[in-house]
Amino acid sequence: MISSNLSNVRSDIRGEIYYKALELEKNGEKILKLNTGNPAAFGFKMPQSIKNAIVDNFDKSLGYCDLKGMPAARQAIYNYHLENGIKAISPDDVFITNGVSEAAYMAITAICGPGDEVLVPTPCYSLWVNMIRMCGGEAVFYDCREDNEWQPDVQCIEASITPKTKAILLINPNNPTGAVYTKEVVQSIYDIARKHNLIILSDEIYDRLVYPEATHIPTGSLGDDVLVMTFNGLSKSHCVCGLRCGWIMVSGPADKKQTLVTALVTIASVRLCSNAAMQLAIPAALADTEYTKEMLSPTGRLYLQRKVAIEEMNKIPGLEVMPNKAALYMFPKIDTAALGFKTDKEFAYDLLLKKKILIVPGSGFYAKDQNHFRIVCLPAPEQMGEAIRAIGDYLQGK
Ligand SMILES: Cc1ncc(COP(=O)(O)O)c(C=O)c1O
Missing domain, CATH: 3.90.1150.10 (Aspartate Aminotransferase, domain 1)
Structure with missing residues (x-):
């Protein structure tokens, strides 16, 4: 059954x-x-800035909104990632979702079918492995080295690639280890993806929760010649897990990006739109950097x-x-x-x-x-x- x-x-x-x-x-x-x-x-x-943005505009969120998300919210997300160095993007490449959890569902559904392999870290936040398996794909684990501050083992990643590999997942900053990957590591993984024509799934939901001793490198900031899906959301940085607010920012070469965006539109249209009330808060939240700091x-x-x-x-x-x-x-x-x-x-x-x-x-x-x-x-x-x-x-x- x-x-x-x-x-x-x-x-x-x-x-x-x-x-x-x-x-x-x-x-x-x-x-x-x-x-x-x-x-x-x-x-x-939750920060007062978010509360005000929702309460003052609540009536605007009662209908279904654009399947990718409200234009003002997508514009704010685009500005955020542009400022963080992600290249060759537009607000049309943003998909707002009911949390990164739904974003993962949409992304994996778009790229992974029976028999496809996605490289994932061990240890790994279980959402990703579960999504891959729910789509009939295989999660192939690559090591993160505890003796190297839990950085991914880049050699292990490259050695794990087979003709069935579709994508590499990075969780950076990481759950469960709390690691932040060095520029060299992120660059090496980016280069491997380019060499083997793979998509990078970059879960960066904790990018605003980084302590001063570390610097977070957004994967998509390393170039525009690899297809990268960057995942982010407000659950943690603005303490609103229950409101379900996340997104996907697609970046990379124009032709591949268009193909992926078209697939994501199909999937997004099936689920109509994500929670609109929460989208009212996105511009205010991304402007409110003080709260998280x-x-x-x-x-x-x-x-x-x-x-x-x-x-x-x-x-x-x-x-x-x-x-x-x-x-x-x-x-x-x-x-x-x-x-x-x-x-x-x-x-x-x-x-x-x-x-x-x-x-x-x-x-x-x-x-x-x-x-x-x-x-x-x-x-x-x-x-x-x-x-x-x-x-x-x-x-x-x-
Ligand atoms: C690495 C990572 N990705 C995604 C999620 C899911 O976040 P959301 O609340 O946006 O669905 C979590 C939640 O703990 C997480 O740790």
């Missing part, structure tokens, strides 16, 4: 262990849910939470972690076998039962070993510190 394409589709972020957490909550337990990057759940408020400043919540998380993790014997350079996550390493577990899932399950903290095991991100988990740095500093200390107590008590 059910499509075989679904047989290998799963999201551990909201998987079995999450359901166990909900069951415990129903029974009156208090669970600290560190499984999703959902700022509003931790008291982050403030969260990352030395007195901002994200900065302070990350600081506490790093300090407390550094005190835990046997736990190794690369401080995130961007985004909301870190991907610490522990020795689960030495703790007596066969899998990282068993570890995450036991941590939930013993400490009432919900994390996502590394295998939920297709990690190559069973020795990682993802931590979300969203609780306020005090609670963040308590949570990491509780994880430390748990690990030392084993």
Whole structure:
């Protein structure tokens, strides 16, 4: 009855262990849910600029809008990417979507059919692998090297290319590792795509959440001779995950770009349009750079939470972690076998039962070993510190 394409589709972020957490909550337990990057759940408020833009113009969003998105919103997105150096683009190359999640669905549907291969990082945010599999394609993993600050292994990417490869996915800044890729790495991947005539899918949803020690290089800024789909949205930078607001910016050689844009128009027309109320907020949000910068400043919540998380993790014997350079996550390493577990899932399950903290095991991100988990740095500093200390107590008590 059910499509075989679904047989290998799963999201551990909201998987079995999450359901166990909900069951415990129903029974009156208090669970600290560190499984999703959902700022509003931790008291982050949407910026007033967004609220005003929506509330003051709400009536304008009641009808279906243009299938690519409202012109003013597309113009603002175009300006944003142009300022960030993406070349040879126009507002007609923008598709506004119900989050990057729908953007991924549209992009993968456009380029990937049964038997096609897309190169994806390991570890990888599961959305992309799931979309590829739902379209009947194959996600082929390339390594990101923990011993090299989680940068993609460029040789591994090139060695993984076959005649069936259609595209390379980059998640930069990265979820779950918090890495920001160096210019050399992004350039090498861009060059590989050009050499092998591949499309680049560049998920840059965290590009506004980068700490000062790193610089984000937009893939599409490296030239106009490779077809690049850049994905971005407001969920994280403006703390509005539930409003579902994302987009695709297509860049690259004019002829290929036109073919891809035509395919995306077909797919966008099938789903009519994306949530119009949210599109009213896009120009205001992209103009409001202060809101996001403030969260990352030395007195901002994200900065302070990350600081506490790093300090407390550094005190835990046997736990190794690369401080995130961007985004909301870190991907610490522990020795689960030495703790007596066969899998990282068993570890995450036991941590939930013993400490009432919900994390996502590394295998939920297709990690190559069973020795990682993802931590979300969203609780306020005090609670963040308590949570990491509780994880430390748990690990030392084993
Ligand atoms: C790397 C990455 N891409 C895409 C998404 C989905 O974002 P959206 O809320 O825009 O669908 C997330 C959400 O956590 C993410 O981490």
